Amino acid sequence: xxxxxxxxxxxxSAATEQVFDKTLGKYPNKRAALLPTLRLAQDEFGYLSNDVxxxxxxxxxxxxxxxxxxxxxYTMFYKRPHGRFHIEVCTSVPCCMMGGYDIMRxxxxxxxxxxGEVTExxxxxxAEAECLAGCGNAPLCQVNSEYHEFLTPxxxxxxxxxxx
Ligand code: FES
Numbered sequence: 001x002x003x004x005x006x007x008x009x010x011x012x013s014a015a016t017e018q019v020f021d022k023t024l025g026k027y028p029n030k031r032a033a034l035l036p037t038l039r040l041a042q043d044e045f046g047y048l049s050n051d052v053x054x055x056x057x058x059x060x061x062x063x064x065x066x067x068x069x070x071x072x073x074y075t076m077f078y079k080r081p082h083g084r085f086h087i088e089v090c091t092s093v094p095c096c097m098m099g100g101y102d103i104m105r106x107x108x109x110x111x112x113x114x115x116g117e118v119t120e121x122x123x124x125x126x127a128e129a130e131c132l133a134g135c136g137n138a139p140l141c142q143v144n145s146e147y148h149e150f151l152t153p154x155x156x157x158x159x160x161x162x163x164x
Contacts, residue, residue, distance in 0.1 A: 010055050016044045020059070030060045034070055038077055047078040075129055083118045083125035085163050089141045092131040098138040099152070104128060106153040110160050123163070 012020055020040055027033040037056055038048065045052050048071050057064040071077045078086065087107065091100040104115070107126045111119055118125045134140045137149035141156075148159055 010045065010051055012040070012044055016040055031062055034060060034062065034067065035074075038067070038071055042077060047081050049079075075127075080116075081118060081125075084123050085125075085143050087124065087126040087141050087143050088129035088132065089126060090130070090132045090134070090139065091128050092135075094135040095131075095139040100139040102153055103139055103141060103151050103156055106156050107160075110157065124160075 020037065023036045023040065024030060024033050034056070037060060041052050041056050042048055048056075053067045053071055054064055056062075057067045060067075072079065075088070089095075089100060089103050089107065091104065104126075108114065111124050111126065113119055113125070115127050116125070129142070132140060132142055132147070134147055134149060137147075139151050140147055140149040141151060142148075143159070143163070148155075151159075
């Protein structure tokens with residue numbers, strides 16, 4: 001299938017199409033490239049809307065149900081719009097015991113939004129997350145793909161200031 005949109009009205013940009021082609025070359029078949037293709041689609045379109053998932057299914061010759069199954073399993077795939085900086089705060093037991101909910105409350109105070117909402121300028125959104133596999137450095141959050149560990153509300157403030 002070409003880069004053109006199929007039943008959806010969306011398509012990868014020329015630059016993403018090149019990366020997509022290279023990615024396909026690393027896998028034994030198209031279907032095996034689902035995870036990296038979802039990542040590419042998220043980077044390109046911001047989040048995985050139903051249209052985007054349909055597009056990915058078409059490009060990989062997969063049933064939409066398979067794409068939905070994988071995209072909804074992993075929290076790293078966003079199913080609705082997020083801010084330019086999406087902050088995920090771990091609140092699983094070790095992080096919770098080290099102040100994970102203090103971080104959540106500080107975010108609500110600083111950004112003036114609830115988890116899952118996006119600030120008016122489109123810059124920030126945040127969500128509660130399950131264990132992010134950095135328990136020894138609790139509490140922590142992930143901003144897009146970057147980890148910030150040993151957080152306190154004051155350190156979080158500095159982090160937000162730096163992203164403003
Ligand atoms: S409990 Fe927070 S990273 Fe594991």
